[in-house]
Amino acid sequence: MSMRLNHAMQPDLTADEIARGRFVAGMRGFILNDLAADLRSAYDRRVAPGFARRAGHAPANGDDVHDAFRGDAMFNIYSALRVQAQKQVWSTVIPVVDREADRLADEAARVAAQPGSVTLDPALAMPRNVSGVDVHLLPGSYVRDTATLKAGAIYDQGLAIFSMGLMGANLDDIGLSMAGYTAARYPDFSPRDILDLGCTIGHNTLPWKQAYPEARVRAIDVAPSGLIYGSARAKLQGHEVDFIQMSADDLTFNEASVDLVFSSMFLHELSSKVRAKVLTEAFRVLRPGGLMLHMELPPNSQMSPFEGFYLDWDSFYNAEPFYKGFRDQDPRSLTTAAGFADAEYFQFVVPSVGIYGAEAIAERVRSDALSVVDRDTTGRLAEGVEWFGFGAWKR
């Protein structure tokens, strides 16, 4: 359960802070593994049968499951504890960042001259899905303490606890797994220009520089603090990445100027209208032969009602208002609506490289039949996690 960061902006934690971080991460493990199993058991034993007795049919979708669960003791316990665990991630991390802010800024300044850049646009209007939502119950969300790197540091340290070690010491398991799958499945693909949308602190951007070291890698986001922090974070790890403040639905890049457009856990942060524009922009900037690839939560249409609602929980209770709306959409339809040919759509489930190893990814590349979406490991941040991805080639 690694909670220490992999770079010099790792905070100097007091013994108490280490203890509190360990407790919160442990509680999240208990909730998302043990209580989640009990939630399933309760559903199978009494919740679904109870719903069926009254409704005359089994829960048919996530809304039915949610309705069936409301008021059940196990659901109440699971949910109430999970909300508290989320809050305590931040109450554990924020005082640390507040105390360490000057030292983190000094570490960032030390590498300012290293290759890589950060370009801010003070005139960029902050979209409401960023400024108006305390995503994951973080007060101020991505735009708190805007002119500093504090929000980025809070995200980095918070994710280390939140992910219970499942995202790796550098919080890059998603990027590593996706890049590893891409390189293995498409060995002849050699992108020269890579673009990561909604990069936050660039934790899943760096793996693309590692996979394609000759490529120019750019990472964009609307929130400046994450970019400032992410740039220093990348430089401290010796990776040259250009971080740019930009909105993914209004890219300033020329048409046909990028070979790979990537995002991870980003599309579900957007309204359906903005999301459609983001994908259209991705199509526009891709060169012919380029690849659009998104790591995301799996669509509800490909999940059982229980598994669908389990992942949609955050949409109702963890300030992720667009989660369910995204997951109710069909990813294939999203890509074709953006201009990609239907025949170029693909999707897959890739095992976490940190948990299963590179050979497991190679095995998944060899057999698409193994990319079963409807499993309790797909997209679920718990032991044995696997990541869902979809995309399309621009031909």
Place this chain on the structure above:
Amino acid sequence: MNRSYEAEGPDAIYGADGEPQFFADPGMDRFVAVIFNLAAEVWAQEERLLTLEAASQPAAAAIDREALSKAFINRVFGALREPESRALG
């Protein structure tokens, strides 16, 4: 949002204070927060004791705090588990 057909719960998923509400008694959600915070404080104290013990007993320094934390959480919160899970231990 309709209530669960056989369980009692609040009609609205959010209370007037903007907080999600799960239990029929609105005080229970706040009480869960108290229990959670209290357990965090107790664990912080436990690690202080472990540190003190490790200072005088070299063998104590090698204790796996991750494992101890997990055991602590299981002891404190295990009663919240479904009866079938508790029976398995």
